[in-house]
Each structure stands twice: as structure tokens, then as C-alpha cells.
Amino acid sequence: MSTTLSNINKQFGKFQALQDIDLTINEGEFLAILGPSGCGKTTLLRLLAGFESPTNGTIEIDQKEVANARKVTPPEQRNVSMVFQSFALWPHLNVREHIQFAMDHHRFVDLSWKEKGKIAERIEDVLHTVGLGDFEKRMPGELSGGQKQRVSLARAIAPEPKLLLMDEPLSNLDAELRMEMRHEIQKLHRLTKASILYVTHDQGEALAMADRIVVMNGGEIEQIGTPEEIYYHPVTPFVATFVGKANLFKGTWDECLFQHQGTGVTWEDYGISQQLKEKNLFPIRPEQIHLSKPVPSENQILGKVITRQFQGKEYHYSIEIDGTVIVAHLPLQEKFEIGETIAITPQFQTAKQAEMIL
Ligand SMILES: Nc1ncnc2c1ncn2[C@@H]1O[C@H](COP(=O)(O)OP(=O)(O)OP(=O)(O)O)[C@@H](O)[C@H]1O
Ligand SMILES: [Mg+2]
Structure with missing residues (x-):
């Protein structure tokens, strides 16, 4: 499944947050978006997820147009998950319920899991992957920033989306856990073959993990290339x-x-x-x-x-x-x-x- 943004512009009032963005995320590709604070990285992800509509331009996911200036397909009808920069956890759900909710509501969840009662197994797996096996009953208010970030990550990866949008998913983790999670995300990428769009302002992370890097500045793309290029x-x-x-x-x-x-x-x-x-x-x-x-x-x-x-x-x-x-x-x-x-x-x-x- 490939995703294409053509001539995307996004304005908030008079402010131009994104300008003439042309970008294709190939099937199974790990693409990092790298750029300083305020350059439009989150806005770009929100457009892909369906939380914002473009002022101009079109977005195609899997050869279907999901957004243009007049019409947007809502987030739940796109086979896309997003890990939010701000975690966006629900205060009334515990760790396990967050993942359960994602599995119940993601339209594209592998139906054979539901039939074979494998959902519980999948939740166990994902909890284990992000190192939250012992925290499944905790409420968000009882978690550290890094733990909340991992709940957000678990919730997004559990339904195995075809396109995974990650907005600085490791920014609140300590150095050691960050390295561990880098490996986990790479492993996950190999296993699921999902396309990943990974936002970061950490060049080391982008160089180490991505197939290609998109460098953004002031709402525009400055360069797209392999880490070596x-x-x-x-x-x-x-x-x-x-x-x-x-x-x-x-x-x-x-x-x-x-x-x-x-x-x-x-x-x-x-x-x-x-x-x-x-x-x-x-x-x-x-x-x-x-x-x-x-x-x-x-x-x-x-x-x-x-x-x-x-x-x-x-x-x-x-x-x-x-x-x-x-x-x-x-x-x-x-x-x-x-x-x-x-x-x-x-x-x-x-x-x-x-x-x-x-
Ligand atoms: N809803 C909004 N209304 C007005 N301006 C907005 C809105 N959302 C974002 N912006 C502006 O658009 C620009 C890009 O914001 P965005 O959140 O995409 O940046 P970012 O690259 O993700 O930055 P950071 O690394 O700090 O998260 C910023 O100048 C921001 O203030
Ligand atoms: Mg951001």
C-alpha cells in the first residue's frame, strides 16, 4: 500500500503551515520526517491520519483519494494508526483497556483474530513488546511519561495498521529505553511490513532507523533521500x-x-x-x-x-x-x-x- 501527498498546502488562518508538499511513502517503507520545532511535522501526520483537511492538494492512500480541499475521509475509515506526540490517553481507561479499545474499533483489524478469540493473546504480546506486562491495570494518572508513551505506542501497533504514523514516539524515554524501543520499532516494522512515517527532531534516530529521510524546514520539504545521501x-x-x-x-x-x-x-x-x-x-x-x-x-x-x-x-x-x-x-x-x-x-x-x- 503506498501513500501519496500531492501539492499539499495547509493554512491556519493566514499562517502557511505546509507548502507544496509532494511525497510518496512506498509500501513497507520506513520514512522519517526530520525538522526543527514548528516546521509542520505534526500537521503533516494529522493530515494523513484525517484529523485535519488540506487547504489545497490531495492525499491518496492505497490508490484511493482520502482527502482534498472539499472532502476528507474520516480517520476511522483509513487503515492508519497514529502515535501522538502528546500521548492522548483516556483518563478513564486502564492500560489494557486502551489496547482493547483499539482492537475493538479499528475497522481493519485482522478478522480471523476475532473469530479465533486471539485478541487477548495479541494484547498480551503487545504489552510484552512495549514492556508494560506488569502495568495492564494501571490508569494513565498512575503512569510516568515514558510509560504513557509506551501505551500510546502499544495502542497504535496492536491492530497492525498498514500505515503507522508516529509523532516523536520515543521523546519521553530515557536513553536506554529509547535504544531498546528503537530496536522494537524496527523489529515491528520487519514483522508487520507496515509503512511507517516517523516524526523526529533527533537526527540520530532518523539516520539510524529510516529507509529514507524527509528533511523539512518552515513548512517545506528541503530534501528527500537515504540517510547516506x-x-x-x-x-x-x-x-x-x-x-x-x-x-x-x-x-x-x-x-x-x-x-x-x-x-x-x-x-x-x-x-x-x-x-x-x-x-x-x-x-x-x-x-x-x-x-x-x-x-x-x-x-x-x-x-x-x-x-x-x-x-x-x-x-x-x-x-x-x-x-x-x-x-x-x-x-x-x-x-x-x-x-x-x-x-x-x-x-x-x-x-x-x-x-x-x-
Ligand atoms: N490548529 C492550529 N492553528 C494555528 N496554527 C497551528 C495549528 N496547528 C499548528 N499550527 C502552527 O503550525 C506550525 C506547525 O506546527 P506543527 O505542530 O506541525 O509543528 P511540528 O513540526 O510538529 O513542531 P514540534 O517539533 O514542536 O512538535 C506551527 O507554527 C504551529 O504553531
Ligand atoms: Mg509536533
């Missing part, structure tokens, strides 16, 4: 800085050669996007930067170490170059002191390797 070949300055925190060096592009503004140091193109070139930018990721003691006679980019943070397996430096600050991540053996003047040279092996795997 998004990480190593960002198309826009926003994607370059938002995913992987690239430093954007200014200079001038002449075909395949970049000349750094100020020093005239040149770097070769390794697949930098046209848009970045037109803006005369060269993105360099923190882990692509090499620092060394300056060699007096050489033309080098010089900077001053402003901060150094110990991060376990590496140091994170912030470095001032001509009034702008860049970030560099270096192995522990390469240690520089605050206030030290250092030379900056990029190393593009990772990008070149990435080019080979793309």
Missing part, C-alpha cells in the same frame, strides 16, 4: 547544518574548485550540491576537520580554540576563524589548549568513501 550530500545549507552539523565555509566556486575566502586555500569538489555552490559555500563536517600546529611559511586557515569538551571517545572543539565559529570533533590523542592558534585542514576521506557506497 542526506548525511554526505546535503542539497541545501539548512540540511547541511541541521543534519550532522556541517560548518559552512565561505569562498568562491569555479567549476570543481573552491577557493576559501580570506586565505585563498583551495579544495576540490566531492559532490557538493549545486545550491551550495551557487551560494558559494563549502560544507565541512566536524569530524572532517583536522587540526595541527601552524607551519609559519605555509598558506593555511588559522583559528583559535575557544572551547574544548571531553566527550568520552573524542574532544569537541569550537574554533574561531575571522569572527565565525566552527566546530571540530577530534580523537583524544589530538589535544589542543584553549586560546591556542591552530591550522585547519579538511579531510574528505569519509565523504569520498561515502560517494563509493552511494
Whole structure:
């Protein structure tokens, strides 16, 4: 089952929350939507679930048009489940009853489960999957934020929907449980073969889990691509800085050669996007930067170490170059002191390797 949004626009009064969204979620695909707060991620999910109607454009699920500016199919008539950012639990139902309710009311629940009395078994399974086996009688008021989030997750996955919409489903969990649930969601994806649309503002989560990532900014899609493409070949300055925190060096592009503004140091193109070139930018990721003691006679980019943070397996430096600050991540053996003047040279092996795997 594939889902397609064509030219979707959504306005709240005069405010344009989504602009010209064209997107297809393929059958069985795990698609992450990544973007900063307020960029329209939840609005997009609510349109797909049927809680909002588009101002313009159409949505097709399984080749059936479910929404246009005049007519929308209600949520219960779409084979879709949603995990809400705000949990949206009912105060009068306990944990088990939440899942039971979803099973009873989801129109597309596998009917053979009902016939064979397998619903109870399915509820047990799902409770176990999300680690709430011992909490089935608890009311929402008696649960922590993370536990509520897991009820919301259990309720959505129990009926095995064909399209599962997840709005930051792990944001309230601690680091360990988050990793565990990442694996559970991936396992679930493999088992159910549902298409998943997974909203997050955590780039690590998107890169680790998704088949493709949609990067949004200000109600628009900036780039769609595999995690490798998004990480190593960002198309826009926003994607370059938002995913992987690239430093954007200014200079001038002449075909395949970049000349750094100020020093005239040149770097070769390794697949930098046209848009970045037109803006005369060269993105360099923190882990692509090499620092060394300056060699007096050489033309080098010089900077001053402003901060150094110990991060376990590496140091994170912030470095001032001509009034702008860049970030560099270096192995522990390469240690520089605050206030030290250092030379900056990029190393593009990772990008070149990435080019080979793309
Ligand atoms: N019902 C509404 N009426 C007016 N404005 C709205 C409404 N719902 C959302 N918005 C606005 O639309 C924009 C997008 O909101 P949305 O909830 O989709 O953002 P988001 O990307 O999910 O952000 P977050 O990461 O903070 O959850 C925001 O500026 C928000 O204030
Ligand atoms: Mg949101």
C-alpha cells in the first residue's frame, strides 16, 4: 500500500503551515520526517491520519483519494494508526483497556483474530513488546511519561495498521529505553511490513532507523533521500547544518574548485550540491576537520580554540576563524589548549568513501 501527498498546502488562518508538499511513502517503507520545532511535522501526520483537511492538494492512500480541499475521509475509515506526540490517553481507561479499545474499533483489524478469540493473546504480546506486562491495570494518572508513551505506542501497533504514523514516539524515554524501543520499532516494522512515517527532531534516530529521510524546514520539504545521501550530500545549507552539523565555509566556486575566502586555500569538489555552490559555500563536517600546529611559511586557515569538551571517545572543539565559529570533533590523542592558534585542514576521506557506497 503506498501513500501519496500531492501539492499539499495547509493554512491556519493566514499562517502557511505546509507548502507544496509532494511525497510518496512506498509500501513497507520506513520514512522519517526530520525538522526543527514548528516546521509542520505534526500537521503533516494529522493530515494523513484525517484529523485535519488540506487547504489545497490531495492525499491518496492505497490508490484511493482520502482527502482534498472539499472532502476528507474520516480517520476511522483509513487503515492508519497514529502515535501522538502528546500521548492522548483516556483518563478513564486502564492500560489494557486502551489496547482493547483499539482492537475493538479499528475497522481493519485482522478478522480471523476475532473469530479465533486471539485478541487477548495479541494484547498480551503487545504489552510484552512495549514492556508494560506488569502495568495492564494501571490508569494513565498512575503512569510516568515514558510509560504513557509506551501505551500510546502499544495502542497504535496492536491492530497492525498498514500505515503507522508516529509523532516523536520515543521523546519521553530515557536513553536506554529509547535504544531498546528503537530496536522494537524496527523489529515491528520487519514483522508487520507496515509503512511507517516517523516524526523526529533527533537526527540520530532518523539516520539510524529510516529507509529514507524527509528533511523539512518552515513548512517545506528541503530534501528527500537515504540517510547516506542526506548525511554526505546535503542539497541545501539548512540540511547541511541541521543534519550532522556541517560548518559552512565561505569562498568562491569555479567549476570543481573552491577557493576559501580570506586565505585563498583551495579544495576540490566531492559532490557538493549545486545550491551550495551557487551560494558559494563549502560544507565541512566536524569530524572532517583536522587540526595541527601552524607551519609559519605555509598558506593555511588559522583559528583559535575557544572551547574544548571531553566527550568520552573524542574532544569537541569550537574554533574561531575571522569572527565565525566552527566546530571540530577530534580523537583524544589530538589535544589542543584553549586560546591556542591552530591550522585547519579538511579531510574528505569519509565523504569520498561515502560517494563509493552511494
Ligand atoms: N490548529 C492550529 N492553528 C494555528 N496554527 C497551528 C495549528 N496547528 C499548528 N499550527 C502552527 O503550525 C506550525 C506547525 O506546527 P506543527 O505542530 O506541525 O509543528 P511540528 O513540526 O510538529 O513542531 P514540534 O517539533 O514542536 O512538535 C506551527 O507554527 C504551529 O504553531
Ligand atoms: Mg509536533
